[in-house]
Amino acid sequence: MKYVSTRGSDAGTTFSEAVVKGLAPDGGLFVPEEDVCFSHDDLAEMLPLTYTGLAARIMSAYADDFTADELLECAQKAYGDGKFPEITVPVTTLDGSLSVMELWHGPTCAFKDMALQMLPRLMVKAVEKCGEKKEITILTATSGDTGKAALEGFRDVPGIKVMVFFPDGGVSETQRLQMVTQEGSNVSVCAIKGNFDNAQTGVKRIFGDKAFAAELAASGRMLSSANSINWGRLLPQIVYYFHTYLELVRRGAVLFGDRINFCVPTGNFGDILACYYAKKAGLPVGKIICASNTNSVVSDFIRTGVYDKNRPFEITMSPAMDILVSSNLERLIHDASGRNPEYVAGLMAKLSSEGAYTVDRATQNAVDADFASGSATEAETMQTISEVYRGFGYLIDPHTAVGVNVYGKYREASGDGTRTVCVSTASPFKFNASVAESLFGKEALRGVTEADIPGLLEQKTGEPVPKPLAGLFQKKIRFTDTVEVSDMKKKAEEFIYE
Numbered sequence: 001m002k003y004v005s006t007r008g009s010d011a012g013t014t015f016s017e018a019v020v021k022g023l024a025p026d027g028g029l030f031v032p033e034e035d036v037c038f039s040h041d042d043l044a045e046m047l048p049l050t051y052t053g054l055a056a057r058i059m060s061a062y063a064d065d066f067t068a069d070e071l072l073e074c075a076q077k078a079y080g081d082g083k084f085p086e087i088t089v090p091v092t093t094l095d096g097s098l099s100v101m102e103l104w105h106g107p108t109c110a111f112k113d114m115a116l117q118m119l120p121r122l123m124v125k126a127v128e129k130c131g132e133k134k135e136i137t138i139l140t141a142t143s144g145d146t147g148k149a150a151l152e153g154f155r156d157v158p159g160i161k162v163m164v165f166f167p168d169g170g171v172s173e174t175q176r177l178q179m180v181t182q183e184g185s186n187v188s189v190c191a192i193k194g195n196f197d198n199a200q201t202g203v204k205r206i207f208g209d210k211a212f213a214a215e216l217a218a219s220g221r222m223l224s225s226a227n228s229i230n231w232g233r234l235l236p237q238i239v240y241y242f243h244t245y246l247e248l249v250r251r252g253a254v255l256f257g258d259r260i261n262f263c264v265p266t267g268n269f270g271d272i273l274a275c276y277y278a279k280k281a282g283l284p285v286g287k288i289i290c291a292s293n294t295n296s297v298v299s300d301f302i303r304t305g306v307y308d309k310n311r312p313f314e315i316t317m318s319p320a321m322d323i324l325v326s327s328n329l330e331r332l333i334h335d336a337s338g339r340n341p342e343y344v345a346g347l348m349a350k351l352s353s354e355g356a357y358t359v360d361r362a363t364q365n366a367v368d369a370d371f372a373s374g375s376a377t378e379a380e381t382m383q384t385i386s387e388v389y390r391g392f393g394y395l396i397d398p399h400t401a402v403g404v405n406v407y408g409k410y411r412e413a414s415g416d417g418t419r420t421v422c423v424s425t426a427s428p429f430k431f432n433a434s435v436a437e438s439l440f441g442k443e444a445l446r447g448v449t450e451a452d453i454p455g456l457l458e459q460k461t462g463e464p465v466p467k468p469l470a471g472l473f474q475k476k477i478r479f480t481d482t483v484e485v486s487d488m489k490k491k492a493e494e495f496i497y498e
């Protein structure tokens with residue numbers, strides 16, 4: 001299996017090279033050159049596999065410069081060794097047609113762990129295979145979840161350091177504490193004076209600094225990214241769609257071969273794109289439903305064929321989906337346009353000059369064939385959290401609630417009664433203030449501090465605070481710096497050369 005950039009360069013790139021490089025030199029994203037196809041018999045053979053075994057089996061089709069044993073070892077380190085509970089991805093059925101897959105049982109309580117526990121293992125081996133001897137520093141800007149998951153995934157990994165910048169005041173208190181109390185000898189965390197976009201732009205500027213790159217190379221060092229533009233982050237996400245399908249078949253909830261739908265709360269379009277790759281590879285999937293919060297730029301695109309980021313950026317209670325440029329959409333457009341790199345490069349140039357583009361009819365039809373979409377307001381999100389709890393005794397976080405709400409609207413509008421799996425992307429305890437307000441109302445929380453809310457939620461719902469979050473408010477704070485955006489490079493340099 002070889003990889004190529006969505007904008008046409010670097011044909012013949014190996015899996016390992018794609019993981020180490022992250023982004024293609026022409027600014028495009030790496031995609032597999034050929035389709036992977038698992039037959040009906042292949043799927044049947046996957047039925048008895050454990051999550052770890054399944055991960056190795058699926059990934060082997062895309063990462064053929066890794067041996068089966070290497071992939072199994074990576075999967076064991078990522079999902080075994082006590083990193084996740086016995087059941088890696090629990091699937092819960094709420095009513096006749098709606099199930100939920102919980103992707104947040106890893107060390108940081110968000111679905112990013114599914115990929116960021118795997119990426120470091122893949123990267124260490126990929127670096128070896130590419131003969132790369134430099135010390136790597138992973139630089140990441142985060143709106144909350146990616147940063148913590150990257151810190152936890154790369155902590156104490158030999159030969160790799162990790163530094164995270166987050167917007168001061170722009171993440172939940174739980175998210176902030178998770179990051180600034182991070183343990184490990186190769187990690188650093190720094191707040192910046194600005195919003196997430198400022199942090200992201202600052203990191204991109206450091207990546208684009210050619211002189212700095214040359215200076216680093218001369219001293220045996222290099223930078224890399226843990227963002228979802230990296231194929232090594234997307235690949236592990238394909239696995240859980242297979243897992244959940246097979247699990248529903250094992251339970252007798254789905255007849256082997258019958259299709260199911262997935263509904264995915266979407267930000268950077270990584271998680272949902274993995275579902276698309278699963279479908280392309282032969283998983284019986286009907287509609288893939290894209291759920292947005294009020295930053296509905298991607299779901300509007302799926303509905304209209306027009307991508308237009310010239311609109312206000314809204315701050316919502318599902319901050320991991322507050323985004324106006326969904327990087328991974330480029331991979332879908334590449335595929336839906338019949339893999340036309342010139343066409344993709346043209347659209348992306350338009351996006352950066354005008355902030356908008358419109359796809360042609362054929363591309364839009366191809367997208368329509370697989371996807372549906374919708375969005376949820378803040379009030380609808382809160383109402384869904386409350387309704388799902390009252391109706392099923394089941395606690396969900398605001399991101400998951402956006403998905404469940406959009407699924408309800410889709411089902412009503414389309415009449416499609418196919419069993420649908422909503423993807424649950426974070427523990428409700430990670431966004432406990434919004435969840436508690438949705439359930440008990442603002443009044444009930446008057447005078448309650450953020451540190452007390454997890455206990456209150458646990459006491460009122462009987463759901464235990466997840467282990468990684470328990471005691472967070474008592475943990476020792478290791479990182480206290482806040483810098484101007486203009487000082488990010490200086491801060492990164494201090495850490496890299498430390």
Ligand SMILES: *Cc1c(COP(=O)(O)O)cnc(C)c1O
Pocket residue numbers: 110111112145146228265266267268269270271272320321399425426
């Ligand atoms: C990152 C994230 C999302 C969005 O996932 P994408 O792959 O960026 O679309 C949704 N929910 C939570 C909790 C997240 O952390």
